[in-house]
Amino acid sequence: MKRTWKVQLWRRTIMGVVALYLLLPLYSMFDFSTKPFGFADNGRTLRAWKVIPSQPDLGVAIARSLITAGIVMLLILVMIVPTVIWVQLKLPKLRRPLELLCLLPLAIPAIVLVVGIAPLYRWISINLTESPITLAGVYSMLILPYTYRSLSAALDAVDIHTLAEAAQTLGASTFRMISGIIMPTIRTGIINGSFIAIALVLGEYTISNILNYKTIQVVIAQIGRSSGNVAVAVSLASLIFVLVLLLLVPSAKRRQEVLDVDLA
């Protein structure tokens, strides 16, 4: 009894410390954003928060970033997920190379990546479009390490070979087998991978700034140059926004409760 009490205390202490570590900066941001920042202010004020909607470019930047994130998510669904499944099922020898390839964006600093990719984007902006949405291309590369991990973990957790063969013998084509059986089976992994990708896309600054695209983070930085309080308020707001988005990830509905098990 005494031991469990101690374990409980230990657990709570760790949780408390971690929570403090994570929440303190957020609280500080909130604290800073409510400090007086003009002669008209008298004590605490929510003025920095109230002016957020009237910031030029901010609304457009948010919309663009969300569209970009949507496109990245689509690319994950139609390109990355089927590729990873296909390699796992039919080309197991390519698993290691693919894993390595997907980890590369982690090893290459963003700044180096930009230098390499800048000429391509210069060409795109001159010949095709100047829309920041084209960043979806480079972002879908950046997110690979995270998406690949969560997909491969989900694929390893089930015997997809047997499921695939069962579907085949029942008459399923390869397309139906992947879209109707394997993808729903690793649904949680796909959702998790996609949401990590979205968080990454919404938080990306280096590449878009250097390539001179006005994404949400770039606009926040711009605001910061004219008013620190507003910039911090906007960052906090965007953090909370992403947090809410991530909390919406259907909490892995692994219906684990065994309702009705009897012998045979």
Added chain:
Amino acid sequence: MSDSPYVQLLDLAKQFGKVRALDGLTLNIAQGELVALLGPSGCGKTTALRSLAGLQELDRGQMIVDGKDVTFQNASKRGMGMVFQAYSLFPHMTAGENVEYGLKLKAHKTAADKRRARSAELLEIVGLSSHRNHYPHQLSGGQQQRIALARALAISPKVLLLDEPLSALDAKVRTQLREEIRRIQLELGTTTLFVTHDQEEALSIADRVGVMRNGQLEQIAAPAELYDRPSTSFVAEFVGLTNPITGSVSGGSISILGKTLKTLPGSVTSGEGIALVRPESIRVKSSASGTARVFSTSFLGASCRLMVTLSDGTRITVQMPSSESIGLTAGESVELSVLDMPVFVKSAA
């Protein structure tokens, strides 16, 4: 039954690296028959089954089902129902949806109401009607395999392929389910190929049992024949228990334990040979002048199994009706006799 066999596997060969999984396997299955393939792991039985399902490409050979050459046909178009060793129900579908899945696909497209009726019928057959809306994780292993069986049968398969479907289950469920598989198979008359490494399973439900070794069929026969009249020493030793007893062979018979027994075809024909004698072909009688001694006894209910040490130190197993073994205890001197049954004799070398 028609003249030519319903399923013909002709000279199948498949090599994995250096391992020859199939080495000229030829097997015929009649319509409505249940054939079990039995063999040690790595003998090629699963490869044979997977080839017939279309899940394994072959190096050589031909497969004919119902008069059609299916050798190069895609697995999704072959119409084979398969139950796997590993649990293979689609985890995001209920039991009912799993059973209906094949009927939704182009290959076996069925109208929604007929589909439902068919899945209800099959769930009824496997005795799980009340579990229609359960998800696989809410079912026990045995129940999952029954649903998998119903799913495989829903598409009215040309051949039902069972790849060690019972090996993940515990003993009691295994016995129960194998009998149920046989019942359903007989009811529906589905031609079935059953792969297993468990001889009791194979012998108890198959019409014919094929023993495989090194990618080839060693012998295929009805269970009783396979057991009583093995054609090779491998089959004799692999199926059931045998006691190797040395004796001299001449003129188609061998003398062991003071008796002359006929030898089976394929046996050694002369000189020294080792007779492979079934435990139940030997009888033990208490005798003060006996040269053998009971080493241990184990009571199995209707029968009793005894370990007996012969005068030369070899130990043999005897299985006899419990009623005849009453009073025999460890350490007792006994006399052995052997029943007059033909035995397989292998070379003593």
